Amino acid sequence: MRIPCPYCGARDASEFAYLGDATLTRPDPAAPDADEAFHAYVYLRDNPAGAHSEWWYHSAGCRRWVKVARDTTSHAIAGAELAGGAR
Amino acid sequence: MTSALNTFPVTQMPADGRYGPAGTQGVSVRVFDPPALALLAARRGGASALTVAAHATLGLALADTPRLTRANGLATIGAGPGRWLVLAEAPEDLAARLAPLAAHAAITEQTDGYVGFELSGARTRDLLAKGVTVDLDPAAFPPGAAATTNVAHINVTFWREPGDERFGFLVARSYRVAFARFLIASGAEYGIAFAHRG
The missing domain is CATH 3.30.1360.120 (Probable tRNA modification gtpase trme; domain 1)
Known part of the structure; x- marks a missing residue:
């Protein structure tokens, strides 16, 4: 599988490290229900078949996080953008 | 082997x-x-200011893309968004030469x-x-x-x-x-x- 890094171009997936679901937001650790929220955030992940938005870190290239829209059943990639935009 | x-x-x-x-x-x-090598990393939100300053003070054309460009004895190589490796053609105090850019970028000596x-x-x-x-x-x-x-x-x-x-x-x-x-x-x-x- 080749991932279209917005900076480097299409690169082999082995250059990237996988983080997972890019639609989740890290819970507020100061919130009263932080324990429950973090349990859900860390462990209760969906495993969708089909369209998925996910984080990939281009550790061997530009060292930037990339948000990739990938179909988990076909590995077809619909798009990719840098996390945080341009510098 | x-x-x-x-x-x-x-x-x-x-x-x-x-x-x-x-x-x-x-x-x-x-x-x-490498005769002299340094990494230039733009401060957050400062890539465009760094590009302007690098051109004005050192005559460097920093392209925000993975390319190598040469000017004034220096080669700049895009290493990531807002980051460039600067490779000198001859031994020199590169950190001193790049010092005018310190307001816009972190400069890290990499020669060795x-x-x-x-x-x-x-x-x-x-x-x-x-x-x-x-x-x-x-x-x-x-x-x-x-x-x-x-x-x-x-x-x-x-x-x-x-x-x-x-x-x-x-x-x-x-x-x-x-x-x-x-x-x-x-x-x-x-x-x-x-x-x-x-």
């Missing part, structure tokens, strides 16, 4: 010389210490951190095809194009020089032996001349 490499410990650079069948030389490798490899010869791309997953056809990777990628599990930053089949590589110093062994093992079938420059 080429049998000639078995005579060298894996911790030492292979000896200068020719490797491969007699009478052939498809690739030439020159190992060099990397070793350079200059590859040339008609079979260079045949050698690189054994380790590089980037398309090196001149149409896709013309002179000045650069990439940071893994080659034989070794992270490298490399670019194409103008002219026929010439490439420059920067490799982290502690990986130089592994990279040299990859080059010799992969290039021996074409005949490879391996030497240190200067």
Whole structure:
């Protein structure tokens, strides 16, 4: 599988490290229900078949996080953008 | 692994010389210490200010893309969004020369951190095809194009020089032996001349 890094171009997936679901937001650790929220955030992940938005870190290239829209059943990639935009 | 490499410990650079069948030389490798090298990393939100300042004070054209451009004895190589490696052609105090940019960028001295490899010869791309997953056809990777990628599990930053089949590589110093062994093992079938420059 080749991932279209917005900076480097299409690169082999082995250059990237996988983080997972890019639609989740890290819970507020100061919130009263932080324990429950973090349990859900860390462990209760969906495993969708089909369209998925996910984080990939281009550790061997530009060292930037990339948000990739990938179909988990076909590995077809619909798009990719840098996390945080341009510098 | 080429049998000639078995005579060298894996911790030492292979000896200068020719490797491969007699009478052939498809690739030439020159190992060099960068005269001066630094990393320029724009501060958050400061990439455009850095680009303007680099042009105004040093005459550098920082392209926010993986490319190598040269000006005033310095080569700048895009290493990531807002980040450039600056490679000097001659020994100099690069940190001092880049100091006017300190308001817009973090400047990190890297001279001793990397070793350079200059590859040339008609079979260079045949050698690189054994380790590089980037398309090196001149149409896709013309002179000045650069990439940071893994080659034989070794992270490298490399670019194409103008002219026929010439490439420059920067490799982290502690990986130089592994990279040299990859080059010799992969290039021996074409005949490879391996030497240190200067």
